[in-house]
Amino acid sequence: xxxxxxxxTVRRILAQIRHDRRTLALIFALPTVLMGLLAWMLIESPGAxxxxxxxxxxxxxxxxxxLVTSVATLRERTSGTLERLMAMTIGRGDIVGGYAxxxxxxxxxxxxxxxxxxxxxxxxSIPGSVVLVAGVAVVDALxxxxxGLAASALARTEFQAVQMMPLILFPxxxxxxxxxxxxxxxxxxxxxxxxxxxxxxxxxxxxxxASTTITVDYAVNxxxxxxxxxxxxxxxxxxxxxxxx
Numbered sequence: 001x002x003x004x005x006x007x008x009t010v011r012r013i014l015a016q017i018r019h020d021r022r023t024l025a026l027i028f029a030l031p032t033v034l035m036g037l038l039a040w041m042l043i044e045s046p047g048a049x050x051x052x053x054x055x056x057x058x059x060x061x062x063x064x065x066x067l068v069t070s071v072a073t074l075r076e077r078t079s080g081t082l083e084r085l086m087a088m089t090i091g092r093g094d095i096v097g098g099y100a101x102x103x104x105x106x107x108x109x110x111x112x113x114x115x116x117x118x119x120x121x122x123x124x125s126i127p128g129s130v131v132l133v134a135g136v137a138v139v140d141a142l143x144x145x146x147x148g149l150a151a152s153a154l155a156r157t158e159f160q161a162v163q164m165m166p167l168i169l170f171p172x173x174x175x176x177x178x179x180x181x182x183x184x185x186x187x188x189x190x191x192x193x194x195x196x197x198x199x200x201x202x203x204x205x206x207x208x209x210a211s212t213t214i215t216v217d218y219a220v221n222x223x224x225x226x227x228x229x230x231x232x233x234x235x236x237x238x239x240x241x242x243x244x245x
Contacts, residue, residue, distance in 0.1 A: 009098025010105075013072075017106065027068060027106055031060035031114045039122040053124040054133050054209045055178045055202050060114060061141035062198065063169060065107040069148025070161040073099060078157070096237040099149055107141025132208035132218060139225050140201050146229040149236035172198035177206075197228035 017023055038056060042048040115134035118124040126133065151164040175185065175193040182190055182199070193199045204221035211218070 005094035006097040006101070009095060010102045013099065013102035014105070017072075017102075023068060023072075027064060027110050028113055031064055031110060032117050034060055035114055035118050036122055039118075039124070049123070050125050052178075053118060053122075054126055054205050057115060057118055057124075057133060058111075058137045058140035058201050058205055059173065059178070059198070061107055061111045061137050062144040062147075062201070063165070064110065065103060065141045065144030066148040066151070066169060067162065067165060068106075069099070069103045069145045070152045070155070070164060071158050072103075073149055073152035074155055074158055074161045077152070093237060096149065096233065100145060100233055103145040103148070104142050107145050108138050111137035111141045126209045127212075128207075128209040129212045132211075132214065133205060136201060136205045136208060136222065139204075139222055139229070140198075143197055143201070143225055143229045143232070146232035146236065150232045153236055169198075172196045175199065176202045178202055197225050200224040200228075 017027075035053070035057065038052065039049045042052065111134065115130070115137055119130050147168060151168055152161055155161040155164060171192075173179070175182070175189055175196060176198040177193070182193055185193065200221040204218050204225065207215050207218035207221065
């Protein structure tokens with residue numbers, strides 16, 4: 001793995017995204033608008049947005065970065081770009097590393113922007129640490145990027161990449177504890193939720209809401225999410241193909 005090749009991949013991807021206004025709107029504008037819509041929906045229920053907002057704050061970056069990363073990576077493969085790159089001196093690790101860094105930077109920027117709007121313009125208020133909650137959103141964006149890279153290896157078309165989203169993300173959304181507290185789930189579903197990284201992201205957000213300092217609960221749960229993201233990146237690298245053939 002060469003840093004020169006990896007950084008060249010990062011620059012190329014960021015340059016492409018910079019000229020794609022639709023993708024930029026999807027990454028930066030859509031999550032912000034949805035968070036504002038949620039705040040508006042709950043405006044007649046005092047305190048409701050404060051309860052839901054912190055957990056949802058990390059879910060939007062996860063979903064959007066998964067979608068953008070999986071589709072963009074697959075588009076590179078179907079267009080023959082990956083095949084041409086891998087026929088040169090650039091290695092598989094350089095490509096995966098470049099994609100991971102580029103989309104992670106976009107994910108971090110997205111999480112910071114959405115968090116800034118949520119805690120200022122939309123009025124999200126919590127007793128805990130704003131910085132720690134924003135940190136969960138950033139890590140969730142990284143997780144979405146890693147899962148998107150891994151999912152793109154299983155798809156042959158962009159449509160199939162989109163179909164991976166309900167398969168990989170929807171079960172996590174249902175079982176992570178946002179819709180129904182995990183302790184109220186049937187025992188089997190509660191066990192299954194333990195294998196899902198979004199469960200630990202939600203628990204980290206809940207720990208951040210309850211405390212102004214980094215607690216053991218926060219650090220452990222966030223560490224598990226980071227570990228899951230790294231595993232997804234390794235899987236994405238090992239299964240990366242030159243083309244869809």
